[in-house]
Amino acid sequence: MVHFTAADKAAITSMWRKVNVEEAGGETLGRLLVVYPWTQRFFDNFGNLSSASAIMGNPKVKAHGKRVLTSLGEALRNIDDLKGAFSQLSELHCERLHVDPENFRLLGNMLVIILAKHFGKEFTPQMQASWQKMVAGVASALAHKYH
């Protein structure tokens, strides 16, 4: 289990309040698909993913990115029980979607990069450390029900 200190929780929630979930979601997922092109295999029915511009402008990518980050935002309310919060999504990603859990780590890392890009110097080393704990915890939780 990931242990979040009070300082971690405060840092994470204060930054999250400033995030535009729709934009950040689309950007995070889009960049995953650009930087790691094999991840496009999970999104066959998303239409045009043929170039970086196509991906970043693709409405289905944006919508799905928003959905993913909204789910993450909800989990922040249960930060001390991420495994519980992501239990059903974990089962879904294993049994129906067949997504390799490594992709959760890649996506979490992409979110960290987006936060750095967006917040600049405000994304201090301590802030980054808290967020990297967060995304690692979420990735673990999403992998937890895998069999």
Next chain:
Amino acid sequence: MVHLSGEEKAAIATLWGKVNPDEIGGEALGRLLVVYPWTQRFFDSFGDLSSATAVMGNPKVKAHGKKVIDSFSNGLKHLDDLKGTFSSLSELHCDKLHVDPENFRLLGNEIVIVLALHLGKDFTPKVQAAFQKVVAGVANALAHKYH
């Protein structure tokens, strides 16, 4: 070997021209030590690493960060032969320094995060993709002589 298109090489050169490598190095290494505290074990002689502030302000961290990034900059000029360029450093890190090669990937990722932080919107998805190829290539090259 890293395969970069002409467009990607140009994007990387432009990106590198916009940053101060000295600052990037210290910041990336500092953040590595803060976010992944076990990495501090390689820097016993560096003095005070007791807090994020201490780490980021530590002159030895900054100096070593600069050394690392200078070497990285050199790699950028030899993208077609990273293994050759980093051959002696690879042997050094294996035979004398005993650094787990996973740390090269972690540091490469920190460099990406610091670039995103500094460049903001200029750190486009395409530029990010090109740069992530480079850091992966450098990490592989540094691991290449391990035995």
